[in-house]
Amino acid sequence: MTLLVEFVLLSFIIPLISSILLFLLDGKRADLFMLSTLSLSVVLNVIATVIYVASGMPTIHTVIASTRTLGEILGLLIDPMSMCIGFVVATAGYAFMLYSVKYMTPENIEHPVYRGKGRFHGWMMLFIGATLAFIYSSTLLQLLMFFELMSLSCWGVVTYYLTPECRRAGLKAFITTHTGALLGLFTAISFCIAKSISTSLYSLNALSLNEKLVIFTSILIAALAKSAQFPFYSWLPDAMVAPTPATAFLHGAAMVEMGVYLLARAIQFMQPLPIGACIALSVFVSLTLLLTAYLFIPQKDAKRLLAYSTIAESGIMYAGLIPATLGITLGLRASMYLLFTHAYVKGLAFLAAGLFSFYLGTVKMPSIRGLIRGSKFTAFTWIFALLGLAGVPPMPTFFGKLWVVMSLAKAGLKQEFTWIPLIAVIICSSVFFIVSLRWIHNMVLTESTSLESKTKYTPSIIFSASMVMLIIFALVSPFIGYAFINMIEMGSV
Numbered sequence: 311m312t313l314l315v316e317f318v319l320l321s322f323i324i325p326l327i328s329s330i331l332l333f334l335l336d337g338k339r340a341d342l343f344m345l346s347t348l349s350l351s352v353v354l355n356v357i358a359t360v361i362y363v364a365s366g367m368p369t370i371h372t373v374i375a376s377t378r379t380l381g382e383i384l385g386l387l388i389d390p391m392s393m394c395i396g397f398v399v400a401t402a403g404y405a406f407m408l409y410s411v412k413y414m415t416p417e418n419i420e421h422p423v424y425r426g427k428g429r430f431h432g433w434m435m436l437f438i439g440a441t442l443a444f445i446y447s448s449t450l451l452q453l454l455m456f457f458e459l460m461s462l463s464c465w466g467v468v469t470y471y472l473t474p475e476c477r478r479a480g481l482k483a484f485i486t487t488h489t490g491a492l493l494g495l496f497t498a499i500s501f502c503i504a505k506s507i508s509t510s511l512y513s514l515n516a517l518s519l520n521e522k523l524v525i526f527t528s529i530l531i532a533a534l535a536k537s538a539q540f541p542f543y544s545w546l547p548d549a550m551v552a553p554t555p556a557t558a559f560l561h562g563a564a565m566v567e568m569g570v571y572l573l574a575r576a577i578q579f580m581q582p583l584p585i586g587a588c589i590a591l592s593v594f595v596s597l598t599l600l601l602t603a604y605l606f607i608p609q610k611d612a613k614r615l616l617a618y619s620t621i622a623e624s625g626i627m628y629a630g631l632i633p634a635t636l637g638i639t640l641g642l643r644a645s646m647y648l649l650f651t652h653a654y655v656k657g658l659a660f661l662a663a664g665l666f667s668f669y670l671g672t673v674k675m676p677s678i679r680g681l682i683r684g685s686k687f688t689a690f691t692w693i694f695a696l697l698g699l700a701g702v703p704p705m706p707t708f709f710g711k712l713w714v715v716m717s718l719a720k721a722g723l724k725q726e727f728t729w730i731p732l733i734a735v736i737i738c739s740s741v742f743f744i745v746s747l748r749w750i751h752n753m754v755l756t757e758s759t760s761l762e763s764k765t766k767y768t769p770s771i772i773f774s775a776s777m778v779m780l781i782i783f784a785l786v787s788p789f790i791g792y793a794f795i796n797m798i799e800m801g802s803v
Contacts, residue, residue: 349513490535648710
């Protein structure tokens with residue numbers, strides 16, 4: 311088990327350290343160093359996953375640092391949930407960074423990049439390392455530390471192009487998520503310290519029901535801000551000014567999903583929870599899903615449409631956590647299963663949108679026509695991604711959404727008000743499906759007009775390789791994910 315722990319540690323320490331050095335590099339040297347160090351990190355993570363599965367998927371809790379007054383402050387929590395989500399972050403993150411090698415070049419029509427590549431790679435490697443460290447954290451204090459590092463990395467990539475619009479969007483993203491941390495995680499940690507309770511996740515179960523409600527509410531605020539849920543949702547669509555590989559990671563394997571993961575951890579370790587936790591989560595989930603269902607309709611920018619889709623998909627993941635607050639393990643599993651399968655499909659959608667930007671110079675969907683004639687590969691990936699996000703069977707996300715609906719229906723037998731978020735899930739998914747069909751028809755099947763000469767292109771081998779990688783992972787993710795998710799249990803082990 312020592313080797314497993316060491317590999318997990320190195321999988322996030324390597325990108326964290328390499329991120330510092332990347333700020334000093336540029337061009338092909340930055341590409342080479344980034345790919346070398348990230349490849350090593352991913353290989354270590356995959357090997358650790360194989361070792362973990364071969365050992366029977368036990369729960370391993372390793373204390374790294376502790377104090378007499380605060381107890382455990384740093385530690386590793388290796389269990390089916392962290393290994394599953396860590397795997398998707400590492401593998402999807404690699405595909406996004408491979409894509410960035412070609413995307414961040416002067417050939418990009420909409421956003422040509424002549425220098426500063428090392429700065430982008432540096433922020434992204436910090437993002438990846440902080441996300442992986444967050445996933446394996448075993449204390450609230452440690453979660454806060456890497457929560458803030460993710461917010462800082464998000465600011466770095468959103469402001470990358472250094473335009474006034476980018477600066478405003480980056481500042482808005484940082485302030486919103488940091489405010490969530492201040493109101494949420496800082497409050498939860500301060501409460502634990504005031505009560506002379508360790509911030510370890512394992513200490514949360516010993517709280518009284520009223521104390522659990524305080525901690526839950528605090529963590530809920532932090533999670534909603536991180537995931538851009540109502541009322542914190544507006545920062546995410548604005549953050550679409552970031553380079554496409556960064557938005558793919560932001561939406562597909564980091565930040566937004568990590569809010570869901572944070573709350574899932576709290577729910578897992580605080581059983582049983584008071585009914586107030588279920589009510590509060592149901593209200594925010596229902597409002598988020600109904601709002602995004604409305605906002606899908608007027609979107610004409612591909613990346614902003616995908617941003618609202620991420621808000622909605624995260625809302626559905628939170629919907630799975632509603633029954634989990636009632637002690638229903640199926641809800642926790644459904645939420646994590648959807649997170650796992652969603653990551654690859656959402657990343658693929660953003661990389662397809664990146665091809666619009668790179669080759670056509672726009673992500674405005676009304677301006678894009680005749681994709682099926684111009685680039686069959688782009689057309690296929692765009693259709694695959696949109697239908698996947700809509701949860702059309704047998705697409706990977708269909709099974710995750712089905713699990714969420716089943717868990718909500720089960721919760722409805724205990725608390726009737728949980729039927730409200732269930733209906734909201736169905737409405738939101740249905741609206742996105744209709745909107746997706748509309749844009750598939752307009753962008754793929756409609757004859758091209760003014761952009762006809764531009765729409766004919768053959769994607770670079772780097773683009774194709776990274777996107778094919780995501781398609782393969784998306785197709786096999788239901789089978790990989792189920793092996794891990796089915797082992798997740800409620801309560802500390």
